[in-house]
Amino acid sequence: MYSTNEFRKGLRIEVDGNPYIIVENQFVKPGKGQAFNRVRIKNLLNGNTIERTMKSGEKVPKADIVDKEMQYLYLDGDKYHFMDTQTYEQIELTKDQLGDNWAWLKEQMMCQVMLYRGVAVSVEVPNFVELEITYCEPGIKGDTATNTTKPADMETGAQVQVPLFVTQGEKIKIDTRTGQYVERVM
Amino acid sequence: MPSRALKARADLLTRLRHFFAQRGLTEVSTPLLCSYPNLEAHIDPVPAGSNRWLPSSPEYAMKRLLAAGSGSIYQICPAFRLGELGAKHQPEFTLLEFYLVAQDHWGLMDFVDQLLQEVLGWPAAQRIDYAEVFRDTLGINALALEMDAFAKALKSRQMAVPEFLMTANTTQTDRLDYLFSTLIEPDLGTDRPVLLTGYPPFMAALARIDQGRAARFEVFYRGLELGNGFWELKDPAEQRARFEEANRQRVAAGKSAYGVDERFLACLDQLPDCAGIALGLDRLLMLWLGVDSIDQVLTLPWDQI
Numbered sequence: 076m077y078s079t080n081e082f083r084k085g086l087r088i089e090v091d092g093n094p095y096i097i098v099e100n101q102f103v104k105p106g107k108g109q110a111f112n113r114v115r116i117k118n119l120l121n122g123n124t125i126e127r128t129m130k131s132g133e134k135v136p137k138a139d140i141v142d143k144e145m146q147y148l149y150l151d152g153d154k155y156h157f158m159d160t161q162t163y164e165q166i167e168l169t170k171d172q173l174g175d176n177w178a179w180l181k182e183q184m185m186c187q188v189m190l191y192r193g194v195a196v197s198v199e200v201p202n203f204v205e206l207e208i209t210y211c212e213p214g215i216k217g218d219t220a221t222n223t224t225k226p227a228d229m230e231t232g233a234q235v236q237v238p239l240f241v242t243q244g245e246k247i248k249i250d251t252r253t254g255q256y257v258e259r260v261m
Numbered sequence: 262m263p264s265r266a267l268k269a270r271a272d273l274l275t276r277l278r279h280f281f282a283q284r285g286l287t288e289v290s291t292p293l294l295c296s297y298p299n300l301e302a303h304i305d306p307v308p309a310g311s312n313r314w315l316p317s318s319p320e321y322a323m324k325r326l327l328a329a330g331s332g333s334i335y336q337i338c339p340a341f342r343l344g345e346l347g348a349k350h351q352p353e354f355t356l357l358e359f360y361l362v363a364q365d366h367w368g369l370m371d372f373v374d375q376l377l378q379e380v381l382g383w384p385a386a387q388r389i390d391y392a393e394v395f396r397d398t399l400g401i402n403a404l405a406l407e408m409d410a411f412a413k414a415l416k417s418r419q420m421a422v423p424e425f426l427m428t429a430n431t432t433q434t435d436r437l438d439y440l441f442s443t444l445i446e447p448d449l450g451t452d453r454p455v456l457l458t459g460y461p462p463f464m465a466a467l468a469r470i471d472q473g474r475a476a477r478f479e480v481f482y483r484g485l486e487l488g489n490g491f492w493e494l495k496d497p498a499e500q501r502a503r504f505e506e507a508n509r510q511r512v513a514a515g516k517s518a519y520g521v522d523e524r525f526l527a528c529l530d531q532l533p534d535c536a537g538i539a540l541g542l543d544r545l546l547m548l549w550l551g552v553d554s555i556d557q558v559l560t561l562p563w564d565q566i
Binding site for chain 1: 435442479
């Protein structure tokens with residue numbers, strides 16, 4: 076259990092039988108009056124954000140959440156397969172559960188899989204990934220401007236805007252939080 | 262803490278001491294290790310070793326000095342409140358507390374208004390009536406708040422009614438405080454400081470009752486509560502009854518009851534007519550510097566010591 080006194084951004088709590096993460100915690104107390112915590116919490120299963128008010132000092136259960144480092148193996152139909160490299164235990168996630176992160180998954184990549192009550196519910200990919208360009212329009216040599224871009228298809232199926240001088244077959248570094256090109260990898 | 266805040270704090274202390282000296286108040290220092298905690302329903306004291314407590318305000322000790330003939334006094338000291346931590350709260354913070362002999366809460370309001378203008382350079386304060394602000398903002402009678410009216414006020418604004426405020430353990434004061442801090446306070450004192458007065462008699466705390474209202478006021482500026490002022494209660498029997506009520510509420514909420522400071526009660530007979538206020542010095546600094554978190558004005562915040 077967590078007391079409201081321990082509330083902080085990022086803490087994962089169980090509310091009405093669902094796992095939530097605290098997005099914002101506000102401690103409110105009129106001088107001599109009853110204190111309360113107004114929290115904004117995000118449902119870890121469906122992403123919905125709600126607001127709750129709790130009496131300060133109240134106790135709230137911890138969400139039964141475990142983060143596990145797992146290796147992405149392969150895609151089979153609609154299922155993305157991951158493996159615990161210590162125990163060889165395997166789990167699968169659907170494209171829906173991955174959200175936008177499916178676009179950065181490359182075989183052998185290590186990811187953080189979130190388990191709720193022992194069942195995988197979502198995955199976090201590294202902040203930066205290096206992927207190969209499988210197709211883009213030919214590069215313009217010497218054009219080093221980075222403000223003009225063209226679309227490029229990645230080996231994972233994602234599409235990323237890249238500068239004109241970048242060519243097909245090259246590897247680039249991408250920020251997965253923004254989906255943006257960072258630099259060429261030599 | 263940026264050096265700007267460090268210098269501003271030092272500057273504010275110098276200006277305050279100058280302001281009080283000019284008006285003939287004596288600066289005092291009362292002990293921080295007390296035999297009894299301040300007895301409040303909703304403020305939890307910080308224990309300090311065996312049978313000692315850190316004060317949540319230096320009020321009891323300062324009133325004993327007043328009763329012994331100190332004349333008007335002020336104190337700038339640390340105060341302690343267990344578990345109060347947030348953007349506007351720290352378990353250890355600084356209070357500016359002072360008492361004016363031979364003044365009531367109206368005279369004290371004028372004095373506070375002068376202080377805010379002269380020391381901090383703020384505009385002249387506006388006096389607002391507690392019942393009026395509830396009526397005008399929420400259409401509610403704050404002097405007699407029904408449970409239904411409370412729930413309706415929140416529901417009509419698409420706000421959830423917190424379950425913990427609908428139980429028998431909570432009071433009308435708890436519900437008024439909730440409405441106030443949620444729906445009124447954030448917009449209070451946008452342009453100039455507000456001195457809110459005319460609190461219901463059941464919210465008197467350590468104030469007298471005057472013409473059916475508690476003789477006290479609170480100070481707000483830009484949505485932030487800055488202080489709580491009283492025309493001080495001098496009746497030991499009434500004070501004892503309020504302490505007992507605070508203990509009753511504490512026990513009902515599953516908290517410990519505390520012993521009553523008999524030395525404090527005994528001094529009330531000799532207390533001169535006076536009005537007193539505690540202002541949160543860190544919050545004054547927050548507004549003075551235009552920052553929105555108390556961490557930004559402390560030398561070392563709670564999570565870094």
